[in-house]
Amino acid sequence: MTKSQKMRQEISEIIKYSIEKVLPDVAVKEELNNLQLNNVYVVAIGKASWRMAKATADVLGKCIKKGIVITKYGHSEGNIEKFIIYEAGHPLPDENTIKATDEVLKMVSNLSENDTVLFLVSGGGSALFEKPAEGVTLENIMKITDKLMKSGANIYELNTVRKHLSQVKGGRFAEHVAPAKLKVLVLSDVLGDRLDMIASGPAYPDSTTSEDALLILKKYKINIDENIKQVILRETPKSVNNATHTIIGNVEKVCQAAASKAIELGYNPMIFTTTLQGEAREAAKFIMSIAKEVIKNNRPVGVPAALIFGGETTVQVRGNGVGGRNQELALAAALDIAGMKNVVLASVGTDGTDGPTDAAGGIIDGDSVQRMKNSGVNPVKYLENNDSYNALKSSGDLLITGPTGTNVNDIIVVLISD
Numbered sequence: 149m150t151k152s153q154k155m156r157q158e159i160s161e162i163i164k165y166s167i168e169k170v171l172p173d174v175a176v177k178e179e180l181n182n183l184q185l186n187n188v189y190v191v192a193i194g195k196a197s198w199r200m201a202k203a204t205a206d207v208l209g210k211c212i213k214k215g216i217v218i219t220k221y222g223h224s225e226g227n228i229e230k231f232i233i234y235e236a237g238h239p240l241p242d243e244n245t246i247k248a249t250d251e252v253l254k255m256v257s258n259l260s261e262n263d264t265v266l267f268l269v270s271g272g273g274s275a276l277f278e279k280p281a282e283g284v285t286l287e288n289i290m291k292i293t294d295k296l297m298k299s300g301a302n303i304y305e306l307n308t309v310r311k312h313l314s315q316v317k318g319g320r321f322a323e324h325v326a327p328a329k330l331k332v333l334v335l336s337d338v339l340g341d342r343l344d345m346i347a348s349g350p351a352y353p354d355s356t357t358s359e360d361a362l363l364i365l366k367k368y369k370i371n372i373d374e375n376i377k378q379v380i381l382r383e384t385p386k387s388v389n390n391a392t393h394t395i396i397g398n399v400e401k402v403c404q405a406a407a408s409k410a411i412e413l414g415y416n417p418m419i420f421t422t423t424l425q426g427e428a429r430e431a432a433k434f435i436m437s438i439a440k441e442v443i444k445n446n447r448p449v450g451v452p453a454a455l456i457f458g459g460e461t462t463v464q465v466r467g468n469g470v471g472g473r474n475q476e477l478a479l480a481a482a483l484d485i486a487g488m489k490n491v492v493l494a495s496v497g498t499d500g501t502d503g504p505t506d507a508a509g510g511i512i513d514g515d516s517v518q519r520m521k522n523s524g525v526n527p528v529k530y531l532e533n534n535d536s537y538n539a540l541k542s543s544g545d546l547l548i549t550g551p552t553g554t555n556v557n558d559i560i561v562v563l564i565s566d
């Protein structure tokens with residue numbers, strides 16, 4: 149085995165271990181074990197909702213009256229007693245989203261103040277839990293969110309707009325549940341763990357305003373009809389008094405896990421940030437500038453080193469290729485370190501899907517670009533066309549995990565050895 153092959157294997161091990169450490173099962177059970185709850189209604193939304201619901205059913209069992217899971221297509225792992233399980237569209241909502249959300253609203257509509265809704269929230273919830281505001285259609289929401297996503301808007305901007313077009317986001321779901329109470333367990337996939345942004349904060353007071361939403365649409369040059377503008381001008385709740393929130397997992401945990409596995413494998417780990425953001429290809433260059441500093445000057449960490457970054461970059465999609473922000477970061481990184489020895493990078497979405505592809509991300513090294521060229525791929529052109537998936541496929545650099553059952557943002561690891 150060559151050095152580079154060994155490092156690729158080690159980086160895969162680090163990623164696998166870290167994702168296992170942020171599966172929500174244990175954290176949900178720990179949180180629920182000491183609770184006295186009777187007649188609980190459970191609503192679970194997002195890409196990790198099936199696992200969160202399963203852990204809940206294991207702990208609360210008989211105390212559950214009824215539960216509903218809404219997760220992304222291909223993310224259900226089977227039946228759970230007393231639960232109805234829906235799969236729906238992501239990152240754009242679809243008819244199944246609306247159907248499942250209506251079922252949730254029906255379930256919580258006549259509860260009393262003695263009832264509790266256990267609300268299990270994970271990223272993906274914005275697309276998977278949706279009932280358009282009066283005067284807005286599903287198509288309106290699909291079009292506006294699609295445009296925002298492709299223009300490189302970050303998750304705060306995207307969800308500020310989503311919250312103002314919805315009957316269940318930005319605290320409005322909590323109003324539906326009242327007078328019953330909500331206990332909300334949250335798996336965070338948003339920079340800074342902002343509770344009003346994760347899945348668009350269905351039970352959390354909204355910190356954004358109608359004016360913010362309109363300014364974001366203007367910034368990205370997205371035109372809306374007057375009737376949509378009027379809907380956006382209806383303000384979201386700024387206080388919610390029937391919900392308590394607890395964060396049970398986040399990107400911090402996944403970075404810590406990566407650091408401990410790196411130590412086990414003999415690397416000096418350093419977590420640089422848990423809030424990486426910006427255009428994916430620019431982030432790649434910045435990350436590799438640090439790698440080069442480590443190689444040249446053993447700064448700010450000595451070789452063998454594991455550089456760890458958590459967060460979520462964005463991509464302005466200009467071409468018509470296939471990819472995701474992690475694959476795009478990996479491709480740009482491959483171009484930056486072409487020909488270099490003993491450097492390997494992995495960039496991975498912890499949910500197991502990066503963009504509209506079946507890959508979780510990519511693992512690249514100094515020979516990736518040569519491998520692409522050998523198979524007739526011009527990596528610069530592919531990057532220009534946002535076709536990172538096919539570029540990484542040609543060099544054998546895609547990381548494919550399938551849905552992981554969790555969702556705590558993205559992790560980037562760089563291994564450097566002598």
Ligand SMILES: Nc1ncnc2c1ncn2[C@@H]1O[C@H](COP(=O)(O)OP(=O)(O)O)[C@@H](O)[C@H]1O
Nearest residue numbers: 239297298463469470471472473501502503534
């Ligand atoms: N060809 C592409 N290359 C890079 N990114 C893309 C491409 N097509 C779509 N995307 C990005 O993928 C994002 C959705 O990816 P996804 O992994 O589902 O996000 P999340 O995990 O945060 O839900 C969109 O915001 C869009 O910018």
Ligand SMILES: O=C(O)[C@@H](CO)OP(=O)(O)O
Nearest residue numbers: 271272273274346347348
């Ligand atoms: O649902 C959402 O709003 C976001 C953030 O929580 O999740 P994802 O990026 O996975 O769609």
Ligand SMILES: [Mg+2]
Nearest residue numbers: 271303337460
């Ligand atoms: Mg996201």
